[in-house]
Amino acid sequence: MTMKVHFEKATRNLREMITENAERAKTAVRASLKAVQTKDLEFAESVVDGDMAIDMAENMIEEQCLNILALYQPVAEDLRRMAAILKANGEIERAGDLASSIANRVRDMARETPRINWDFTEMAELASGMFSRALDSLETENEKIAKQVIDEDDKVDELHHADYARVANCLANDPTASAYYLSALTVSRCLERLADIATNIAEDVVYLKTAEIVRHRAQK
Amino acid sequence: MQKKKNKIETKRLNFFYGDHQALFDNDLSIEANKITAVIGPSGCGKSTHLRVYNRIFELHRGQRAEGEVFIDGKDILDPGIDLLDLRRRVGMIFQKPTPFPMSVFDNVAYPIRLHFKASQKEIAERVENALRGAALWDEVKDKLRESGQALSGGQQQRLCIARAIAAEPEILLMDEPTSAIDPVGTLKIEELMDRLRERFTIVIVTHNMQQASRISDTTAFFYKGSIVEVGPTKLIFTNPRNKLTEDYVSGRFG
Numbered sequence: 001m002t003m004k005v006h007f008e009k010a011t012r013n014l015r016e017m018i019t020e021n022a023e024r025a026k027t028a029v030r031a032s033l034k035a036v037q038t039k040d041l042e043f044a045e046s047v048v049d050g051d052m053a054i055d056m057a058e059n060m061i062e063e064q065c066l067n068i069l070a071l072y073q074p075v076a077e078d079l080r081r082m083a084a085i086l087k088a089n090g091e092i093e094r095a096g097d098l099a100s101s102i103a104n105r106v107r108d109m110a111r112e113t114p115r116i117n118w119d120f121t122e123m124a125e126l127a128s129g130m131f132s133r134a135l136d137s138l139e140t141e142n143e144k145i146a147k148q149v150i151d152e153d154d155k156v157d158e159l160h161h162a163d164y165a166r167v168a169n170c171l172a173n174d175p176t177a178s179a180y181y182l183s184a185l186t187v188s189r190c191l192e193r194l195a196d197i198a199t200n201i202a203e204d205v206v207y208l209k210t211a212e213i214v215r216h217r218a219q220k
Numbered sequence: 221m222q223k224k225k226n227k228i229e230t231k232r233l234n235f236f237y238g239d240h241q242a243l244f245d246n247d248l249s250i251e252a253n254k255i256t257a258v259i260g261p262s263g264c265g266k267s268t269h270l271r272v273y274n275r276i277f278e279l280h281r282g283q284r285a286e287g288e289v290f291i292d293g294k295d296i297l298d299p300g301i302d303l304l305d306l307r308r309r310v311g312m313i314f315q316k317p318t319p320f321p322m323s324v325f326d327n328v329a330y331p332i333r334l335h336f337k338a339s340q341k342e343i344a345e346r347v348e349n350a351l352r353g354a355a356l357w358d359e360v361k362d363k364l365r366e367s368g369q370a371l372s373g374g375q376q377q378r379l380c381i382a383r384a385i386a387a388e389p390e391i392l393l394m395d396e397p398t399s400a401i402d403p404v405g406t407l408k409i410e411e412l413m414d415r416l417r418e419r420f421t422i423v424i425v426t427h428n429m430q431q432a433s434r435i436s437d438t439t440a441f442f443y444k445g446s447i448v449e450v451g452p453t454k455l456i457f458t459n460p461r462n463k464l465t466e467d468y469v470s471g472r473f474g
Contacts, residue, residue, distance in 0.1 A: 004471050073430060075457045076466045211459030 007072045011081070014064045015139070018085055018092070021057040022135040024050065025092045028099035029131055029194065033124045035106045036187055044103035054096035061089045080211060081141075084204040088138055091197045091204075095131060098190045098197070105183040105190075112180035116170050120187060123159045126152065127191040130198035137205045146205035149198055150214070156195035163188040227252040227391060227421040228273065233287035235268050235277075235445075242268045244445045246287070250391075250438075255413060255422045257432035257453065260442035261468065266425045269442065270393050273423070274310035275303060291391070308335050311384035315396040317376035319368035319383075324351075324360050327368040327379055331387035346386055353419075354382035355412045374405020381412065385420070392416065394424040398431065410435050429469055433457045441465045 028047050035043035065086045068074065074082055130149050137145040163185060170181045206214050228250035235243035243265045250256050258266040268277070275296065277283045288295050296306055308331070320327050328347040332338055338346065347364075351357040356378040360371070368379050377397060384392060394413075398406040413422060413435055426432050432439055432453065439456040441449045441464070449456065449465045460466045467473055 007471070075429070075433070075469050076460055078470045079458060 004072075007068070007074070007078070010064070010068050010072070011078070014061065014068065014085060017057065017061050017064060018089060019135075019139045021054060021061060021089075021092055022139065024054050024057065025095045025099070026128075026132055026135060028054065028096050029128050032099040032102040032106075033120070033128060035103050036109070036120055036124070039106060039110045041106060041110065044106040047099050047103035051096050051100045054093055058089055058093040062086065065089070077208070080208045084138070084208040087204050088201045091201050092135070095194060095197050098194050102187050102190045105187050108183045109180050112177045114170075114177035114180040115174045118181070118184040118187075120184075120191070123156060123163075123188065123191050126156050126159070127195040127198070130156070130195050134198035134201040134205070138201055141205065141209060143206055143209040146202035146209075149202035150206070153195050153199045156192055160188050160192035225252040226250060227291065228423075229288075229290040229293075230269075230272075231288040231290070233269070233272060233285060233289060235265070235272065235285050236283065238282045242445050243272075243285075246445075246447050248440055248447055248450060250421060250423055252421050253417055253419075254437040255417050255424060255435055256438045256440060257436035258423065258425045258440050258442060259427075259429065259432050259468070260448075261473065262427075264442040265445040266442045267395050268445075270395055270423060270425050272297075273391065273393055274307050274312055275301075276307070276312060278303075304335075308387045309389050310391045310393060311387055311389035313377070313380050313384055313392065313394040313397045315399050317373060317380050317400070319371070319376050319379050321367070321369060323365050324368045324371070324379060325364040328382050328386045331383060335387055347382075350382040350386035351379075353385050353416070354378045355408060355415075356382055372405070374401045374408060377401055377405065377409060378412065381409070381416075385416070389420065391421045391423070394422065396425055396427060399427060406431075429457075429471070441468060443468070 028050050031043045031050075032047045034040070035047065065082055069082055072078075130152050133145055134149045136142070137149065167181050167185045171178050174181070200215075203213075203215050206212060226249045228248075230246055230248040230250075233243055233246040234241060246265075246269055248269070258270065260266050271277045272285045272289055273291070273296070275285075277285065285297055287297070289297050291310070294301075320330060322330075325347055328350050329343050332343050332346050348357060351360060356375060359375060360379075368376065371379060381392075398409050401409065410431065413424070416422060424432075424436065436453045438450065439453045440447055441456065441460075441462075443464055449460060449462045451461070456465060457469055460469060
């Protein structure tokens with residue numbers, strides 16, 4: 001027998017809202033990567049247009065979180081869930097912004113005819129895969145998946161560092177297409193940050209399930 | 221790090237109302253100069269447990285406690301213990317304020333006259349100190365001769381706290397001390413408890429989970445006469461170890 005019908009209902013509603021916004025962000029990320037790979041400006045535009053919906057939903061989710069905190073004063077796992085959702089909410093919005101940044105770079109890249117075509121496939125698949133799974137772990141509150149996501153962050157970091165050297169090389173060999181390579185580096189950085197966002201969300205999920213703050217573990 | 225000092229050590233405490241067993245092998249350490257909150261659903265034994273600490277249950281026929289309850293290393297369940305002295309050392313505040321039908325002054329002077337040999341002047345001093353200690357002096361200093369029962373509910377409860385601390389106890393037991401008090405009066409008593417912890421060891425039974433989380437250092441969760449979980453309050457309300465505790469503090473039953 002539960003005395004918390006209202007609280008459970010409000011929480012269910014909140015989880016639906018964040019899952020919905022997570023889907024929007026996933027779609028935006030996928031579309032932005034498609035735009036980069038196909039140089040198709042229509043994909044790029046759909047991402048930029050869709051970002052407003054992600055931003056609006058972020059505000060509504062935050063409001064709903066604060067309402068629940070004020071009205072029900074949750075404790076224990078209920079409290080940790082609110083903390084995790086409140087933080088993941090901001091991360092999802094930032095992922096939407098990153099998708100827009102990537103989409104915006106497509107215009108610059110489409111104008112250039114570089115000698116060396118940049119292949120983002122590996123990094124894009126890794127980062128967007130991490131992001132997608134981090135959001136799934138939030139939706140299903142699955143700590144195991146979350147921990148796997150955290151472990152993958154290093155690979156993306158390595159790829160991004162390697163891109164620095166590649167860009168320097170390309171700029172020296174093909175200076176006329178410098179705008180293309182600099183945009184490529186921006187996309188690489190966006191992907192690296194997307195992986196960071198996935199890691200942050202995954203860390204929030206681990207906190208939600210275990211009450212353990214695993215952030216900044218690697219630096220210790 | 222300073223070693224924790226336990227004021228009360230309860231070991232395998234069992235309690236019976238006639239044939240009915242109400243407490244089962246309770247083990248609980250109460251740290252000195254801290255506030256320990258005892259929480260749990262109605263009938264879980266939290267008040268029963270508290271009432272063992274000053275053996276007030278003995279006022280009723282057919283109730284008995286088995287096990288050991290050490291206060292400063294001495295077992296207070298020992299039949300040879302001086303009960304009057306025990307009850308001076310272990311003061312108690314009840315759910316409903318219980319001022320005696322006498323003046324504000326005499327309410328507080330009562331335990332002083334009972335326990336200490338003091339001159340009129342000393343009594344007056346001690347009464348004032350106790351009323352100040354209970355954060356009530358400023359509100360009653362001009363009506364010390366008026367009936368204690370004429371005060372507001374919150375003031376009556378602080379009068380009872382003044383009366384309890386006038387006996388110079390070491391431990392204060394509070395059995396839902398604010399459940400009959402309005403929010404402002406509750407806040408005053410909670411602020412007062414925060415100051416009292418410097419001088420006394422406090423054990424409070426409360427139904428108000430937010431109160432337990434606001435004021436206590438340690439929380440013990442009772443269920444069906446057993447202690448399910450004891451730990452730092454912060455942990456009990458953020459990450460309880462036991463599923464029952466989690467369900468209770470998050471309001472899923474009780």
